[in-house]
Amino acid sequence: MPLKAMSQIEDDEAVRFINRYFELQSNGRPLYTGSRFETFAGGGDVVEPNRITPADLIAVSMLAVHVPGQAALGITETLEKTIEAKLSQIPVEAKLEEITQSEYEQYLGSKESPAHELWELLRQRSDKWNVGPTTTSKILARKRPYLIPVYDSIVRKQSGLPHSGPQWERWFHAFSAMEENGLAEKLRSIREVSGQVHLSLLRVLDIVLWMKGSGYAKVVETVGDEEESV
Numbered sequence: 001m002p003l004k005a006m007s008q009i010e011d012d013e014a015v016r017f018i019n020r021y022f023e024l025q026s027n028g029r030p031l032y033t034g035s036r037f038e039t040f041a042g043g044g045d046v047v048e049p050n051r052i053t054p055a056d057l058i059a060v061s062m063l064a065v066h067v068p069g070q071a072a073l074g075i076t077e078t079l080e081k082t083i084e085a086k087l088s089q090i091p092v093e094a095k096l097e098e099i100t101q102s103e104y105e106q107y108l109g110s111k112e113s114p115a116h117e118l119w120e121l122l123r124q125r126s127d128k129w130n131v132g133p134t135t136t137s138k139i140l141a142r143k144r145p146y147l148i149p150v151y152d153s154i155v156r157k158q159s160g161l162p163h164s165g166p167q168w169e170r171w172f173h174a175f176s177a178m179e180e181n182g183l184a185e186k187l188r189s190i191r192e193v194s195g196q197v198h199l200s201l202l203r204v205l206d207i208v209l210w211m212k213g214s215g216y217a218k219v220v221e222t223v224g225d226e227e228e229s230v
Contacts, residue, residue, distance in 0.1 A: 005159050005160070005209055005212075006183060006205065006208070006209075009208060009212055011186065011189060011190060011193075014190045014208045015193050015194050017207065017208050017211035018190060018194035018196055018204070018211075020032075020211065020216065021035055021207050021211060022035045022196060033061075033062040033063075033064075034207075037060075037142065038198060038203065040055065040058065040062065041055035041058070041059065044056045044059060044143045044145070045142075045146075049087065050084050050087040051080065051084050051087070052075050052076065052083055052139060052143065056142050057072055057075070057076070060135065060138045060142060063138050067131065068129055068131065070129040070130075071122075071124070071131045074124070075139075079121060082121065083118065083121065086114040086117055086118045086121070087114070087118070087143060087144075089114040090114050090144055091107070093146075094144070094146065094147045095146040095147065095200070095201075096147050096148075096149075096171060096175045096201075096202055097179075097184060097201055099147075099172075099176075101176075104176075108147070108148065108168055109168065115140065115144075115148060115168075118140060119140065122135075122140070123136055133151055133163075134151055134152045134153070137149065137150050137164070137167075138152075141202075141203075145202065145203055148168075149167065149168070149171050149205075149206060150203070150206045151164050152210070154209070154210050154213040154214055155206060155210055155213070158209040158212060158213040159209060175201075184201065187204045187205060188201065190204055190208065
C-alpha cells in the first residue's frame with residue numbers, strides 16, 4: 001500500500017518528481033496541467049466549496065479527463081441542490097490523516113455517508129453518463145483535497161489497489177497510522193523541500209506515485225473513463 005510504495009522512493013527522488021510536475025514551459029504554461037488542479041479559479045475547496053461549478057469541471061480536465069456534456073449539465077444544473085446538500089455535510093477542513101474512525105465512517109466510510117452517496121450520484125449507474133471511478137474521484141478530490149484521494153490506473157498499480165472499491169478504507173488506515181510509520185514526516189518533508197506548501201499530504205503522495213508510475217510521460221486526455229463494477 002502507500003507506505004510500501006513510498007518506501008521504495010527516496011526523498012530526493014520524490015522532491016524531483018514534485019519539482020518537475022510544477023515546472024513551467026518557455027511559453028509560461030505549466031508542463032503538467034495537473035499542477036493547476038488545486039489552485040485553478042481560486043480552488044474548489046475555497047470558492048463555493050459546497051457546489052461543483054463549471055470551474056471545478058475545467059480543473060478536472062487538467063488531470064487529463066473531461067466530464068462528458070450530459071454529466072456536466074446534470075452536475076451543475078439538475079443535481080446541483082442534491083450535490084450541495086451532500087457536500088455541506090463534509091467539513092472542508094477535515095484531513096484524512098487527522099480524522100477518527102467514527103469521523104471516517106460519518107464522512108465517507110459508510111454507505112450512508114455523504115461522500116459515498118456523492119460517489120454513487122456522480123457515477124449514475126442506472127442512467128450512465130460515462131463518469132467512472134477516475135473522473136468521480138477527481139471531481140471529489142477537487143472539492144475536498146485533504147480528505148478524498150485521486151484514483152486512476154497509475155496510482156492503483158503503484159499502491160497495489162485491486163480496484164476503486166476498497167480505496168478509501170485502505171487510504172484511511174494507511175493515513176491514520178502515518179505518524180507512527182513515518183509516512184507523515186516523509187510527505188511533509190517532501191512538501192516543504194519542494195516548496196509546494198499548498199498541497200495536501202494526499203496530493204503529495206498522489207503526485208509522487210503518479211510521476212513514478214508514469215515515468216514522467218504525459219497522458220492522453222480522455223472524455224469520461226472506464227466503468228468498474230464496484
